[in-house]
Amino acid sequence: MQSLSQGFDPVLSINSGQVFLWEKHDDSWYGIYSKHVIRLTKAGGRLEFSSFPELESCEQKMFRLDDDIGRIRTEISHDPFVYKLVKAYPGLRLIRQEPHQCLFSFVCASNTNIPMIRRMLYNLTKKFGAPVQVDGKEFFTFPSVVDINRATVDELCACGLGYRVKAIKAVAESIASGKLDFGALKNASYEDAKKELLQVYGIGNKIADCVLLFSLEKLDAFPIDVWIARALASHYKWLYKKQFGEKITSHQYELLSGSIREYFGRYAGYAQQYIYYHMRQNAGKKW
């Protein structure tokens, strides 16, 4: 059992759309971090973290307390829009994810919505993960690559993955064969790591950038999904050398990505997170 000092809001962060397998029961939030169940409890203004089985200093890892958040915020705040967002959402943090779970999660996230993503991932854990009892409730760990490789296409389809099964299988195969090696990717540059990820069937620009940012320590990665694309079109129009449509092509992605990463610098991914959160918060609102 560990306690956390105040200053950020983990509940806000886990509900900001970076992670999917979290649920609330009574006064606690429970999340799946690979083979562990993480419990977050707000007790009398204090935050308590536990993990089952125990994962040493999981809150340090998960919430990137090793990052110099003050410096990061200062650096990305040279942009006036992000400056406002940093003030507006002081509790928001980037969450560090476990690479396998992160990659499979974002492969499932393509062309669908968050409730569906949660359902697919929950089905996967229930079918192929291992049960863990915490506080009298049953949770399921995230399946391993071996588990997913062993699964048949039909079994995966039954989880509601649809056409994503082909990509899931390709990813699992790449990891199992050693072609995709997260350890090596962590040590590689952003450009080299991204190149490797893009080799795999089913991994495109957006998914690659999500995995690089959320699980492979590439804080300069700047995933551009539909929400971010809208934000760039309305707040960063000057980045566009020419007009793009609603949907951006692979080449346009690379152009935009290059410009915005250069603009925000080594912590561009943090800037992305503030912008993304803001866009989701204000979805449907006039602003």
Next chain:
DNA sequence: GTACAGGCAGTAT
């Protein structure tokens, strides 16, 4: 019925 949701790959121009 049909449009749409946190993309991607394949094909044709």
Next chain:
DNA sequence: ATACTGCCTGTA
């Protein structure tokens, strides 16, 4: 280089 298409599945 860009445009267009289909794709599982559930919900509005």
